[in-house]
Amino acid sequence: MKHSSALAAIVATIVLAMLVLGRVAFESQADLVAANAYRDDDRIPLAIEHYRRAIRWWFPFSPFASDAVSALKSIASRSEADGDIAGALSAWRSLAGGLAATRFLYSGSSPELEHAHDEIARLVAMDRSAAIDANLSIEQLEAAHRRLLGVRVSPDPWWGTLLLLGMVVWVGALALMAWRGFDASGRLRWRSARGPLWGAVIGFASFVLGLLFA
Numbered sequence: 001m002k003h004s005s006a007l008a009a010i011v012a013t014i015v016l017a018m019l020v021l022g023r024v025a026f027e028s029q030a031d032l033v034a035a036n037a038y039r040d041d042d043r044i045p046l047a048i049e050h051y052r053r054a055i056r057w058w059f060p061f062s063p064f065a066s067d068a069v070s071a072l073k074s075i076a077s078r079s080e081a082d083g084d085i086a087g088a089l090s091a092w093r094s095l096a097g098g099l100a101a102t103r104f105l106y107s108g109s110s111p112e113l114e115h116a117h118d119e120i121a122r123l124v125a126m127d128r129s130a131a132i133d134a135n136l137s138i139e140q141l142e143a144a145h146r147r148l149l150g151v152r153v154s155p156d157p158w159w160g161t162l163l164l165l166g167m168v169v170w171v172g173a174l175a176l177m178a179w180r181g182f183d184a185s186g187r188l189r190w191r192s193a194r195g196p197l198w199g200a201v202i203g204f205a206s207f208v209l210g211l212l213f214a
Contacts, residue, residue: 021059028057028064035068044075044087048094051075055098065102069095069112076119085123092119096149121145156214163210169203 035050054068072095079087096116125141173196181193 024057024059025062025064028054028059028062031057032064032068035071039071039075044079045090048072048075048091052094052098055095056101058102065098068098072098080123085126089120089123092116092123096120117146117149121149159210159214161210162206163214166203166206166208166210170200170207171203173197173199173203 031050031054035047035054038044038047038050051068051072055065058065072091076088076091076095079091096113099110099113099116121142124145125138177193177196177200181189181196183189
C-alpha cells in the first residue's frame with residue numbers, strides 16, 4: 001500500500017511537471033511568433049514587448065528565449081544605427097528585464113544581462129539633458145549608471161533559503177501536530193505532540209530570521 005501511494009505521488013508529480021513545462025513552452029513559442037509577426041509588420045514596440053515575454057517564459061534549453069534575445073539585440077542595434085536611441089533603449093531594457101525575471105535564487109551572473117546593462121548605461125549616458133549631469137563626462141555618467149544597474153535587489157540566497165525552509169517546516173510541523181498530537185476527543189497528547197511542537201517553533205524562528213535578513 002505504501003509503495004503504491006509513493007508510486008502514485010511520483011507519477012502525479014511527473015505529470016504535473018510535464019504539464020507546467022508544456023504550458024511554459026507553448027506560451028514562449030506563442031509570444032515569439034507574435035513578436036516576429038509584429039516585427040515583420042514594422043510594429044516594433046509591440047514586437048519588443050512580446051520578445052520580452054518570450055524570454056520570461058523561460059525553461060531549460062529553451063530555443064524560443066534564445067531567439068528572442070537575439071531578436072532584441074538586433075532591434076537595438078538597428079534602432080541605434082537609425083538614430084532611434086529611445087527604441088534602442090527600449091529593446092535593451094526589455095532584454096535585461098526578461099533575463100532578470102528568469103533568475104533563480106542561486107543564479108550566477110549572466111553574460112547577456114551584463115552586456116545589456118553595459119549598453120543601457122552607455123545609451124543613457126549619451127542623454128545630457130538633465131542639468132545635474134552638466135559637469136560630468138560621458139564616461140563618468142556611464143560608470144554611474146552602470147553601478148546603479150549592477151545593484152542586486154533580490155533576496156540574499158542563504159537567508160531566502162532559510163525563510164522558505166522555515167516556512168515549510170513550520171506549517172508541516174503544525175499539520176503533523178494537529179494530526180498526531182490530539183486524541184479522538186480533542187485532548188492534547190503531549191508525548192506525540194512534543195516533537196512536532198518543537199519543529200514548529202524551530203521552523204517559525206527560521207522563517208522570522210529569514211524574513212528579517214533576506
